[in-house]
Structure formats: C-alpha cells, structure tokens
Amino acid sequence: MRKALQFVAAITLAITLPMLFLAPADAQDGARIHLIHGIPGVDVDVEAGGENVFEGFSFGDTQDLSGLAGATLEGVRVKAAGTDTVAIDAGDIELPASGNFTVIAHLGADGTPTLGVFENDVSTIAAGEGRLTVRHTAAAPEVDILANGEAAFSGVANGAGGTVDLPAGTISASVVPAGETEPVVIGPADLPIAEGQHLLVYAVGSLDDDTLTVLTETIDGLHSNPDRIDTGNSVPQTGSNAALMLLVAGVAAAAGAGTLVVARNRAQA
Amino acid sequence: MSLSLPLGSVFRSRPTRLVALALAVLLVGSACSSATTDPSTAAEAGADQDAATTAEQAPATDPADDGPAAGPDSGQATPGSDLSELVSELPPAPVGFPMADDGPQPTRLTIESLGIDRAPVISVGVETDGAMEVPPADQVGWYRYSPLPGQAGSSILAAHIAFDGENGVFVRLADVELGAVVEVTDEDGLTRSYRVETVDRYAKEQLPEDIVFARSGEERLVLVTCGGRFDPELRSYDDNVVVVATPLDQAS
Known part of the structure; x- marks a missing residue:
C-alpha cells in the first residue's frame, strides 16, 4: 500500500510540474476565473454534475477554474465537508469564456451562504498608480469604505463593491456603517497600493458572529511605463573630465606643433 | 482496497489528472453506498490504468462517464474526473490586510x-x-x-x-x-x-x-x-x- 502511494505521489509530481508551467498560458487564452472560499469556519465540498469537484475546501482556499472557461457546470452544490448537507444550491453555472472573474462563496447580508461572481478590471494602470477594489461579501448591513478618513465608497451593500486607481503608496482604510463615522467595523488598516498591481479586498464573515475580517487577492502586471526619460537640458561643461581630457589633448597638440615650429625655425637659422 | 483516506488527502493537496480520475472513480464508488448510482459501472471503471490512459487521451469519452449531467454538447463541462482535472488549486487568498514588502533601496x-x-x-x-x-x-x-x-x-x-x-x-x-x-x-x-x-x-x-x-x-x-x-x-x-x-x- 505504501509503495502504491509513493507511486501515486511520484506520478502526481510528474504530471503536476508541467501543468504548473502550462497553466498561465491556458489562462491567457480564455478567461481567468478564480474561486475563493470566503466563509469563515466552514469547510465544504463542491459538487458539479453529481460528483465532487474538490473536497475539504476551507476559508481562504482558492481554486483556479480557468480551465473551465466557457463551460456550463450543471448542478453546482456546495456541501458541508464530508456530508450531503447542501449549504449553497447554485444550480447550473455558466462560466464566462473570456475575461477576468472572481467567484467567491460568501455570506449574504442575512448570513445565508451564496456565490458571488465579480468581473475584475484588468485594464492597464497609469504609471505610478495602483488599483484597489473593495467588495462587500460579509453578513453585515450597508457600509461606507473610508480611505484616509474620507468615504471612498458610500452605501455599499452586500454583493456590491467599487474600484479605484490610486497613486502608489499606503492608504489607511476602514469600514463603517453607511452614513456613520463609527463604529469602525473593519480596520483601520494601512493598505499598500503597489504600482501596477490590482489589490482586491473582500470583507467577509459576519458582524453578528464577530467574525468580520478581510480576504485579499492580487492581480499583477497591469503597469505601464513612463512616457520618456529626460536626463539633460544643457550641454556638458568643459570642466567635465571628458572635456578636460579633450582640452588637455588639444593643448598638448598645440604645444607639439609649437615645438615643431621652433625646431624648424632653429633649422633655418 | 481502502483508498479513500490517502487518495483524499492527495487530492486535497493538488488534483491532477491521474489522481483526480482515480478519485472520481473512487467517489462514484463510495457514493454508491449512500446514493443511488449503479455500483457495477464504477467498479468496472476501477481498472485504474486503462481508465486513466483513456482519460488522458480522450477526456470526453471517459468510460466512467455515465452520469446524468452535462453531455458532450456543453463543451468541457463533463462530469466527475474531467471537471477535476480542469481545476487546479492555487495558494490561499491571504486573510487580513496585506503588508508592503519593501526591500532595502x-x-x-x-x-x-x-x-x-x-x-x-x-x-x-x-x-x-x-x-x-x-x-x-x-x-x-x-x-x-x-x-x-x-x-x-x-x-x-x-x-x-x-x-x-x-x-x-x-x-x-x-x-x-x-x-x-x-x-x-x-x-x-x-x-x-x-x-x-x-x-x-x-x-x-x-x-x-x-x-x-x-x-x-x-x-x-x-x-x-x-x-x-x-x-x-x-x-x-x-x-x-x-x-x-x-x-x-x-x-x-
């Protein structure tokens, strides 16, 4: 039995390694679809077509569904791990054929588990900026999301969110009930806005259960480059080493010529 | 052959074609005890190597595929093992706010x-x-x-x-x-x-x-x-x- 397992492990590795390298290329051709588990404390199995596609999927776990782009998953059911107890009966799910999407299993405003499908903005970001998306996927009422103390997104309900491009750097982010300034239910936290990167923040958990927290996801490589590099508005001065050397060479040549003239004069004399 | 525990854990760490197929076969098999699928079909498909080879070459004609769900007309969405092999596990989404990772300038x-x-x-x-x-x-x-x-x-x-x-x-x-x-x-x-x-x-x-x-x-x-x-x-x-x-x- 142990040998059989080792064999399986070896085969697994042999197959997995090439697949790891192939995956990004595949993803670029069609859609990029990630599935995130965004419900704290609940391990699930995910079933489609009557069989488990993956098991023991727990909070924060992420699966790449890009290989299923354009397909219809029939009879998708999220079940409590190891049981037939259905937590989310999602029915048939058509996965987009192209685009960049995140599917997140999360709690609705009333605490009922649900699947949210969000399209991510992967357009190019201006040089020097990063992109921030926040999504309300927690069992909580409408909220305002504050950046550096100001409301960046107001009246955000469960299942909604917003995206903004910001200068790269750090912002202080916090979440408060809509229209209020306190209590701060998430944060305040220093959020690094990295240049050329899309940071997606999901508020998850439940306000009533005191399990509110955030999950994050990043999409890299959206940067653009400076238009140009201007590194001079005047000509080098003669004081520079290069000019000085030219000068020295010139003087030496002149001196040499002078010597020649003198010598010739002497010869004539 | 009690495969459920070890294969289950391998699957969790990283689904792959062969393991996923073996697992799919296994799941069909184990589901039989509690569900209504015909156990004989799954047991026959349990001739692991043959099934795996077939699936590698022609996923759409997986012999274990006698389920009621998606047919060939729905593109890649064939049930069980085929789904599993098109899905791959990624690093988990980090919980909590990220930190800037600035190195020495x-x-x-x-x-x-x-x-x-x-x-x-x-x-x-x-x-x-x-x-x-x-x-x-x-x-x-x-x-x-x-x-x-x-x-x-x-x-x-x-x-x-x-x-x-x-x-x-x-x-x-x-x-x-x-x-x-x-x-x-x-x-x-x-x-x-x-x-x-x-x-x-x-x-x-x-x-x-x-x-x-x-x-x-x-x-x-x-x-x-x-x-x-x-x-x-x-x-x-x-x-x-x-x-x-x-x-x-x-x-x-």
Missing part, C-alpha cells in the same frame, strides 16, 4: 572607470506629465517601480548628462567600456557588482521597453542618461543612452 552608485564614486541614489517615480522623475544633477534616480537591484528584471538608474549648465553624474556614461564594473550599495550596506554588457543609444521615443522596463526575467541593472543631438531651443536631447549591466558573478 539602493543608496550609492560607483563606476570607478568613469570617476563616479559613491554617487547618492534616491528613489524617484513619475512626473504628472508621464515622464520619469529625474533627480538633481549630482544624484542618481532609482525608478522605484522597477525591481530592486538583485531582483528579477531591470532595475533602472537614471541620471543627467548635464542639467542647467551643471554636469550630471552620467556626463560620461556614453563612454563607459564594455566589461566596466558597476557597483550599487543598498541602505543595508550591501554592495552588488555588475559588469557592463551593452552600451546603446536610442531615440527617446524608441526605447526598447522590454529591456529597459522589464519587471521579470533576467536580472539587469539599466543605466539611462541622455545623448545624441542636443536641441538648444527645446533644451533637450534626441536620444537616450542605455547601458545594460549584469551581475558580475554570472558574467564570464
């Missing part, structure tokens, strides 16, 4: 053969008009959105040839010889050495972005200044001088 640049001795390096970004920020004549700018020296990709250091009548740190950069040693020291005091591989001049609007602004791939130091014709009216040069240096320990 470069602070000094030395190119002995050009008489540049520990010139100060400062972090620069982008001007509002889209041009890269460049520091005063006596300093070198490290483009803070380019990789750090030592990381994959091109770490960009730019300095003036001359600014407002004052010679810049890179006044002689165009004259640097191939093989010349370039040293960059970071704020932790660590010095990295590079050797000059190429010296090229490009029209400013034709910079090879894949080399100058690469954020992945080969580790390079890219030194940039101005060169070519100087336009006295625009007070601007036509070209950029681009020097590419690679880590000394990798160079021959």
Whole structure:
C-alpha cells in the first residue's frame, strides 16, 4: 500500500510540474476565473454534475477554474465537508469564456451562504498608480469604505463593491456603517497600493458572529511605463573630465606643433 | 482496497489528472453506498490504468462517464474526473490586510572607470506629465517601480548628462567600456557588482521597453542618461543612452 502511494505521489509530481508551467498560458487564452472560499469556519465540498469537484475546501482556499472557461457546470452544490448537507444550491453555472472573474462563496447580508461572481478590471494602470477594489461579501448591513478618513465608497451593500486607481503608496482604510463615522467595523488598516498591481479586498464573515475580517487577492502586471526619460537640458561643461581630457589633448597638440615650429625655425637659422 | 483516506488527502493537496480520475472513480464508488448510482459501472471503471490512459487521451469519452449531467454538447463541462482535472488549486487568498514588502533601496552608485564614486541614489517615480522623475544633477534616480537591484528584471538608474549648465553624474556614461564594473550599495550596506554588457543609444521615443522596463526575467541593472543631438531651443536631447549591466558573478 505504501509503495502504491509513493507511486501515486511520484506520478502526481510528474504530471503536476508541467501543468504548473502550462497553466498561465491556458489562462491567457480564455478567461481567468478564480474561486475563493470566503466563509469563515466552514469547510465544504463542491459538487458539479453529481460528483465532487474538490473536497475539504476551507476559508481562504482558492481554486483556479480557468480551465473551465466557457463551460456550463450543471448542478453546482456546495456541501458541508464530508456530508450531503447542501449549504449553497447554485444550480447550473455558466462560466464566462473570456475575461477576468472572481467567484467567491460568501455570506449574504442575512448570513445565508451564496456565490458571488465579480468581473475584475484588468485594464492597464497609469504609471505610478495602483488599483484597489473593495467588495462587500460579509453578513453585515450597508457600509461606507473610508480611505484616509474620507468615504471612498458610500452605501455599499452586500454583493456590491467599487474600484479605484490610486497613486502608489499606503492608504489607511476602514469600514463603517453607511452614513456613520463609527463604529469602525473593519480596520483601520494601512493598505499598500503597489504600482501596477490590482489589490482586491473582500470583507467577509459576519458582524453578528464577530467574525468580520478581510480576504485579499492580487492581480499583477497591469503597469505601464513612463512616457520618456529626460536626463539633460544643457550641454556638458568643459570642466567635465571628458572635456578636460579633450582640452588637455588639444593643448598638448598645440604645444607639439609649437615645438615643431621652433625646431624648424632653429633649422633655418 | 481502502483508498479513500490517502487518495483524499492527495487530492486535497493538488488534483491532477491521474489522481483526480482515480478519485472520481473512487467517489462514484463510495457514493454508491449512500446514493443511488449503479455500483457495477464504477467498479468496472476501477481498472485504474486503462481508465486513466483513456482519460488522458480522450477526456470526453471517459468510460466512467455515465452520469446524468452535462453531455458532450456543453463543451468541457463533463462530469466527475474531467471537471477535476480542469481545476487546479492555487495558494490561499491571504486573510487580513496585506503588508508592503519593501526591500532595502539602493543608496550609492560607483563606476570607478568613469570617476563616479559613491554617487547618492534616491528613489524617484513619475512626473504628472508621464515622464520619469529625474533627480538633481549630482544624484542618481532609482525608478522605484522597477525591481530592486538583485531582483528579477531591470532595475533602472537614471541620471543627467548635464542639467542647467551643471554636469550630471552620467556626463560620461556614453563612454563607459564594455566589461566596466558597476557597483550599487543598498541602505543595508550591501554592495552588488555588475559588469557592463551593452552600451546603446536610442531615440527617446524608441526605447526598447522590454529591456529597459522589464519587471521579470533576467536580472539587469539599466543605466539611462541622455545623448545624441542636443536641441538648444527645446533644451533637450534626441536620444537616450542605455547601458545594460549584469551581475558580475554570472558574467564570464
């Protein structure tokens, strides 16, 4: 039995390694679809077509569904791990054929588990900026999301969110009930806005259960480059080493010529 | 054969074609005890190697596929093993707010053969008009959105040839010889050495972005200044001088 397992492990590795390298290329051709588990404390199995596609999927776990782009998953059911107890009966799910999407299993405003499908903005970001998306996927009422103390997104309900491009750097982010300034239910936290990167923040958990927290996801490589590099508005001065050397060479040549003239004069004399 | 526990854990760590198929077979088998599927079909498909080979070559004709769900007309969405093998596990989404991962920034640049001795390096970004920020004549700018020296990709250091009548740190950069040693020291005091591989001049609007602004791939130091014709009216040069240096320990 142990040998059989080792064999399986070896085969697994042999197959997995090439697949790891192939995956990004595949993803670029069609859609990029990630599935995130965004419900704290609940391990699930995910079933489609009557069989488990993956098991023991727990909070924060992420699966790449890009290989299923354009397909219809029939009879998708999220079940409590190891049981037939259905937590989310999602029915048939058509996965987009192209685009960049995140599917997140999360709690609705009333605490009922649900699947949210969000399209991510992967357009190019201006040089020097990063992109921030926040999504309300927690069992909580409408909220305002504050950046550096100001409301960046107001009246955000469960299942909604917003995206903004910001200068790269750090912002202080916090979440408060809509229209209020306190209590701060998430944060305040220093959020690094990295240049050329899309940071997606999901508020998850439940306000009533005191399990509110955030999950994050990043999409890299959206940067653009400076238009140009201007590194001079005047000509080098003669004081520079290069000019000085030219000068020295010139003087030496002149001196040499002078010597020649003198010598010739002497010869004539 | 009690496969459920070990295969289950392998599957959890990283589903693969063979394991996924074996598991799918297994799941069909185990589901039989509690559900209504016909156990005989699954048991027959349990001739692992044959099933696996078939699935590898022609996933759509998986012999275990007698389920009621998606047919061939729905593209890739065939049930069980085929689904599993099209899905792969990724690193988990981090819980909690992320931290900035700033490494030690470069602070000094030395190119002995050009008489540049520990010139100060400062972090620069982008001007509002889209041009890269460049520091005063006596300093070198490290483009803070380019990789750090030592990381994959091109770490960009730019300095003036001359600014407002004052010679810049890179006044002689165009004259640097191939093989010349370039040293960059970071704020932790660590010095990295590079050797000059190429010296090229490009029209400013034709910079090879894949080399100058690469954020992945080969580790390079890219030194940039101005060169070519100087336009006295625009007070601007036509070209950029681009020097590419690679880590000394990798160079021959």
